[in-house]
Amino acid sequence: MPGITREEVAHLARLARLELSAEELDHFAGQLDDIIGAVARVSDVAAQDVPPTSHPLPLTNVMRPDEVRQGLTPAQALSGAPAQEQQRFKVPQILGEE
């Protein structure tokens, strides 16, 4: 049984608003399946005594005080934007919502 199906890849692409051709779907589904299969091998060595974990370090409660730190200027913030207008990030028409 594959780790991910072509249908699931198509679904994820749609959620990510990516338009993939049939060839691309075939291609990525195969590649992603390989990747998932490789990662899944971790389960082979994880015995009952190894709990699922979401962080490699045994840390908790890393917090910072509520003190303002200098961020970016608007010009810096927008410097990587493909398009901007009125000091704001400009994005294409938002489809399929509302």
Added chain:
Amino acid sequence: MTVTELVSYEDALASYDPVMGLEVHVELGTKTKMFCGCATTLGADPNAQTCPTCLGLPGALPVVNAVGVESAIRIGLALNCEIAEWCRFARKNYFYPDMPKNFQTSQYDEPIAFNGYLDVQLADGEIFRVGIERAHMEEDTGKSTHVGGATGRIHGASHSLLDYNRAGIPLIEIVTRPIEGAGARAPEVARAYVAELRELIRALGVSEARMEMGQLRCDVNLSLRPHGREAFGTRSETKNVNSLRSVERAVRFEVQRHAAVLDAGGTIVQETRHFHEENGTTTSGRVKEEAEDYRYFPEPDLVPVAPSREWVEELRAGLPELPLARRNRLREEWGISAHEMQSVLNAGAVELIVATVEAGAEPAAARKWWMGELARRANEQGVELAALPITPARVARVTALVAEGALNDKLARQAIEGVLAGEGDPDAVVEKRGLRIVSDEGALGKAVDEAIEANAAVADKVRAGKVAAAGALVGAVMKATRGQADAARARQLILERLGVAE
């Protein structure tokens, strides 16, 4: 879109039992964002409060705001919740330009607070207990401006502009359990819940919770089921209902709409709906199951939050007196009914009256001026009571002048008018406008003599023992002194002059 004829509210309730679920987002008043040190100042220039973390730039790492966590715990405790011993953040994945990271950092199946309740008081004094499912920490999104459409709406827009100043500001989402048993009072319960929650948030000092500023926003889930049926019906979720009045109207409208669909043999679609402030209706948004594929997973860039029991108990001990308990205490101290207290609350006068009493006024007098003359003026000007240019201390001084007999109510109203007009404190206004009651016996005596002389027939009646007729003479004295006489003293003098006793 087909327009469904609404069923009348009464008919809807005759056939169905409403079940509600309310989700409230509170924007915390922290100085910085939830996961980075960017400022949260209102009204800043677009994109002037961002950094690599809240813009989702590669390599930037989030760190949790300690005050954000503390506020979440305090809210949880005030809502009688259990506080998690260990919990994580999660990524809620969705691709939409209001979140530059393409996910919102939130909490999924491990909320920091859960399993609580909030008691709310309805207008007639009845207490309704609303169960709290959970309260969790997350972050706000950026602000979109849609350009090119007719009305700034997304429909017909050619493109959108994003300001990420708000992206990353801490939010606490508070979710109720299904609210059952409210029946016809469902709209009132919904409103009272949001109102009480707002009071609670303000009492905790974690946010100003101003709904008109979006600091407290409500989503209303509603379903109907035929009377006697246990299972819930399909729900709709009305988003961003942003005033107390709108919460009430949205519930009422959805009850009527659901009933109409169900009566006609139709089925309710599970969807989000938009509330329209201008006419109190809702319209269909996106269909829910499609949008709900968020693929949550534990946030690998943040370590778990594990509040020690010592810290939790310390925060619990530091909670302020909670609003409902406080209102009940004040109600008893002031000697007023639950209904009267509700009016005081609705008028936004609780704190003002408390401050006025603290400044030395009698509770009854403080309440009388705030709920009477001052409420009337605030209403006339279309401003909140607290926005009137008069301090509780000055109101207290007016009540003191009345209590010591220097002013009567009519003169006190003029004194207040002067204070509101910026003429200074009450004493200065009384001085400048010459408002003090005429207690000079000579001047008052002269006015009394003149009144008797001018109204000889009335005076004769009084002499003949018809004491009630003296009122007309008191009236004449008050008129002659332009209301500045001490009416009781004038009456005494009139009766003395005419040789009769009360």
